[in-house]
Amino acid sequence: MSLELQERDLPRIVVIGGGTGLSVMLRGLKEKPVDITAIVTVADDGGSSGILRSELQIPPPGDIRNVLIALADVEPMLSRMLQHRFQTGNGLAGHSLGNLILAAMKEITGDFVLGIRELSRVLAVRGSVLPATNHSIVLKALMEDGTMVEGESKIPQAGGKIKRVFIEPAHAEPLPEAIEAIRQADAILVGPGSLYTSIIPNLLVGGVAEAVTESDAVKIFICNVMTQPGETDNYSVSDHLQAVYDHVGSHLFDYVIVNDGEIPPQVQLKYAEKGAKAVHLDLEEVTRRGYRVIADKLVLFRTYLRHDAAKLSEHIYRLVESWMSKKR
Incomplete structure (x- = not known):
């Protein structure tokens, strides 16, 4: 067979x-x-993902990176390298190497999804990894007290009870x-x-x-x-x-x-x-x-x-x- x-x-x-x-x-x-x-x-807007999303106008790569590494058939050291987060460097501190590579792959291929596919091939990923949409989405939450909180990273910090979440564009x-x-x-x-x-x-x-x-x-x-x-x-x-x-x-x-x-x-x-x-x-x-x-x-x-x-x-x-x- x-x-x-x-x-x-x-x-x-x-x-x-x-x-x-x-x-x-x-x-x-x-x-x-x-x-x-x-x-x-692709709703993340905090940390390295949030910065790359804002500056390069790409979907946030952090969750994609984690899933690619989880499904990859690579040596442990390569996984550690991709997860490595720089501690110093002007403009570099806080970024993970895997996020930067995904951003680079988007620029090389001209498309975020194609970049993921090519990196998946390099990492011998067992399966397919797809963003839910090829665009960044903004997450908003309506709280029980009627206030609206904007941003995935800010919602858990709001200190209230979530009634409903929304995405933009809807x-x-x-x-x-x-x-x-x-x-x-x-x-x-x-x-x-x-x-x-x-x-x-x-x-x-x-x-x-x-x-x-x-x-x-x-x-x-x-x-x-x-x-x-x-x-x-x-x-x-x-x-x-x-x-x-x-x-x-x-x-x-x-x-x-x-x-x-x-x-x-x-x-x-x-x-x-x-x-x-x-x-x-x-x-x-x-x-x-x-x-x-x-x-x-x-x-x-x-x-x-x-x-x-x-x-x-x-x-x-x-x-x-x-x-x-x-x-x-």
């Missing part, structure tokens, strides 16, 4: 999101026999390749990541949520382990799902994968100092709303709490295999 045919027979998984959590999951998922397309947010066109990947998918994963600033912005890009709704793929929400201060304070699992529903107006997911493993008290204390706590699994409410729940001990703690990428990927792969066997 040819390699092309083998790849075509692999389960096609589309992952939608952004941030560190998505990258951690992808490091595990790329080890499975699957064809991955990652659709990544009718940002999706990348055609992203919509086609969703239509062809056997499985669609949303999360983990910052709910209002990494996950929902992708679904607000024109046509993305509709394509997910219309797809006959198995749709899985990967819930965050911890709440995020200024964004999901005191949120339960059902609160996360309700926020997605409120923004897209439809019941997107078949399954929810959540952590039910105990988090050591000393780790909880460390996060509590920053205003975060474990996301509560309100199992009865989640199942009442029609979602099927897969709960397991899915966390590892080193410097930070992270999903156990290998264990999470195993659950995802088994779900996808089961779903596809039922369709055959």
Whole structure:
């Protein structure tokens, strides 16, 4: 059997999101026999990404960089090099090398998406990485007290409760390749990541949520382990799902994968100092709303709490295999 045919027979998984959590999951998922397309947010306006976005008029490269490195088949030192952030230098301090390379690739190829594709080839990326749209979007949040906050980096710092987020332009066109990947998918994963600033912005890009709704793929929400201060304070699992529903107006997911493993008290204390706590699994409410729940001990703690990428990927792969066997 040819390699092309083998790849075509692999389960096609589309992952939608952004941030560190998505990258951690992808490091595990790329080890499975699957064809991955990652659709990544371009709402970031802080740090190196924000500067490059403003000065060079390109979509912010930071989340794209993290996903490329997570899916790349390269030596650890090369990954460290791409993630390296300069500490000194006039105009250079604060920038990561990977962001600068993506900006350079855009100038070399004349197109941000083409630049990502060429860099993916150089890094032997296992899958495809696509921005949700080829344009920078501005994220705005309407708070419960009626105030409006503009800018992805400013929303969690506003100190209020988020009622709704919006993108500008409101009718940002999706990348055609992203919509086609969703239509062809056997499985669609949303999360983990910052709910209002990494996950929902992708679904607000024109046509993305509709394509997910219309797809006959198995749709899985990967819930965050911890709440995020200024964004999901005191949120339960059902609160996360309700926020997605409120923004897209439809019941997107078949399954929810959540952590039910105990988090050591000393780790909880460390996060509590920053205003975060474990996301509560309100199992009865989640199942009442029609979602099927897969709960397991899915966390590892080193410097930070992270999903156990290998264990999470195993659950995802088994779900996808089961779903596809039922369709055959």
